Amino acid sequence: QLQLVESGGGLVQAGGSLRLSCAASGRTFSSYAMGWFRQAPGKEREFVAAISRSTSTYYTNSVKGRFTISRDNAKNTGYLQMNSLKPEDTAVYYCAARVSASISLRFYEYGYWGQGTQVTVAS
Numbered sequence: 001q002l003q004l005v006e007s008g009g010g011l012v013q014a015g016g017s018l019r020l021s022c023a024a025s026g027r028t029f030s031s032y033a034m035g036w037f038r039q040a041p042g043k044e045r046e047f048v049a050a051i052s053r054s055t056s057t058y059y060t061n062s063v064k065g066r067f068t069i070s071r072d073n074a075k076n077t078g079y080l081q082m083n084s085l086k087p088e089d090t091a092v093y094y095c096a097a098r099v100s101a102s103i104s105l106r107f108y109e110y111g112y113w114g115q116g117t118q119v120t121v122a123s
Helices: none
Strands: 003-007 010-013 018-025 033-039 046-051 057-059 067-072 077-082 091-098 117-122
Touching: 003 091, 018 033, 018 091, 018 117, 033 067, 033 077, 046 067, 046 077, 057 067, 077 091
Parallel strands: 010 117
Antiparallel strands: 003 018, 018 077, 033 046, 033 091, 046 057, 067 077, 091 117
């Protein structure tokens, strides 16, 4: 069973940066594609970014050019570097993993989830 633990969330001013980490344990992290999703109060969970086993990446349009997803398989850790943060980025951010080589934008195609980390961007 793969376990995921996010960290790195917090409160930041608009225009600031945060780096989220997703530490994996229990299975070989390199065997999984990984994604980041977020959920704001009263809204549905939405796709943010994903990275395949071969490190191909994909981003939702609203974060392109501001966020960067990466992974370090030797450290069993995934990352989401978030720059130029905006108040509308405020949400709980979740990392997720799926037993596949390829990316998916659909949350229900990910079988493993972390507990989430709060990101709050003040205007």
